[in-house]
Amino acid sequence: MVSLSKFALLTILVVFQLKGGNSFGILKPIVHMYITNNFTTGEQLGVHCKDKDHDIGYRSIRFAEPYAFKFRPAFFIPNILYFCGFTFSNEFHHFVVYDQTKDEKAVKRECHWQINKYGPCRINVLVNPNSIECFPWST
Template sequence: MVSLSKFALSVSMLLAIIFVFQLKGGNSFSILKPVVHMYITNNLTNGEQLGVHCKDKDHDIGYRAIHFQEPYAFTFRPAFFISNTLYFCGFNFGSESHYFDVYVQDRDEKAVDKECHWQINKYGPCRVNVLVNPNSIECFPWPSD
């Protein structure tokens, strides 16, 4: 009986530690969720340069200016226990400035699998699901500020 309760206590402590690390950043025990490769491509048809700056609550991916059809890419690992991974980006072109959530785990996890592709257009971002069908495009308007 004593060894069973020690085992139960050990398992409970391990689960508590995993849960705490999950809340802290979602990157602990990284073998449990596959890495997502994020690709954001400048699709502004007038050849404008696109400024992109992406981050989540713990990681700042940084700012980069990209030319037409040039990608801005990064990787991350979604949260395992609680679907709370969120990456958002600021986009600047011409005199316009917009923000958009490029990865919302509840919205995107099943739709994008291991690759998330966005094309940034003047009217808004479009997600291309290249793994399922390269012609599968879902566009979103820029959110109102």
Template sequence: MYSSIKLFIVFVIILVFLQASSEASGKTTVAIVNNLQGAVAPPVLTVHCQSKDDDLGFHRIRGGLVWEFSFRPSFFGNTLFFCSFEWPGGFHHFDIYVEKRDFDRCGYCIWHVKPDGPCFRNSECEKWNP
């Protein structure tokens, strides 16, 4: 009887641990850094991101600063967040998170926005969406 209770307690502890680690690892964060340059000061970057289910609203990011959002990718592998980026003299769109492209490469996706396009981890630069 005592060993059955002990086994049950160990089983419950393992389930709680697995649930907690699964929830912690299931979250994805996208960070957007304003890396625009200006003659006197970097321009403010206005970002508007959304998915088919969530509109994250407009956010103004001053030069060198970061705005980020977090979510849990879908079970079906089709999570997509797309954003518009606007600054004086520029307006572009980019798919900031595409689950098929990004799921394996980041749990924390950091994109540096530059005039020619966003750069993943400031090294893998992409072109703006057409």
């Protein structure tokens, strides 16, 4: 009986993990994601972010305006992957803004992105507000 109840508990934990990673929610800090329009031309930026279980939705943001959301990284298996689509000037680009397997140690509790025409730039404000890492658009 004891081994059967341990198996049942393990099965429940794995199912919660695969359903969205929140089975041990109190053990992982919430990550706050901030995506900011950095087009100095005053152009609006369309942003639509989602992961496999959550669609954050579409918003059109003006210069220096943030698109913000929060989520909790998975505890058991690092499987959180948020990607966003960006529209501006009749162009569409996409980019992975959070990949738990690569970003969990670097991001901790906040993730700040500035979106430019040439690509997104991540600013690690918790380590150094002047630390900017820019990337080309995904192809």
